[in-house]
Amino acid sequence: PPGQDCVIINGTAQCGEACQHYTELNDNWLSQYNINGNSYCSGYYYSPEGWYRMFVGQTSAQIPETCVQDSRCSSYNRLQMTQPHPTQYNQTVTRSLCYSHGSYCCSETSSDTIKVKLCYGDFYVYKLQRLPGCYTAYCAGNVLLLITKSSKI
Incomplete structure (x- = not known):
């Protein structure tokens, strides 16, 4: 349907508006400030494709657009975006x-x-793909919203 996004879960399409129907991803080990080394293998690489909202503690987080230092996110392979987040x-x-x-x-x-x-409420949701394997993670960092004035109602 218009304005909704669908993902296939166990062979069934589940549809909804992404800003309202997402899974919370709230693991402090995903933080780009976590310096516990490369010892953790995330179970999230088994997670299905879908919309996720990231948190570090109680704070909304985002996937970094800049390099994440070595031994952060408790992962050897750290994923970051190569282009900016949306601003509207x-x-x-x-x-x-x-x-x-x-x-x-x-x-x-x-x-x-x-x-x-x-999303309204000043947070991002991400339609994440299944990760390729162990020791790979989507990192989470501080939210730095740059919202254009024309996007506000």
């Missing part, structure tokens, strides 16, 4: 990702893309 409410954009390995920033571009939507 209800705008959905498709963004490329890149991997940072060790001290190498964006050393490899991912063939996968994600969708990002700016």
Whole structure:
């Protein structure tokens, strides 16, 4: 339906407006400020494709657009966006990702893309793809909203 997005879960289409129907992704180990090293293997790479809202603690978070330092997000392969977040409410954009390995920033571009939507309430939701395997994570950082004046009602 118009204004809704659908994902297939167990062979059934589940549809809804992304800013209202998302899964919360709230694990402090995903934080770009987590310095616990590369020891954690996320169960989230088994998660289905779908819309997610990221948190670090009680604070809304976003996937970084800049390099994430080595040994952060408790993951060896750290994913970041290569283009900016949307700046207008209800705008959905498709963004490329890149991997940072060790001290190498964006050393490899991912063939996968994600969708990002700016929601009223000043948070982002992400239509994330299934991760390729262990020790790979979407990192989460502080939300830095740059909203254009023309986007407010």
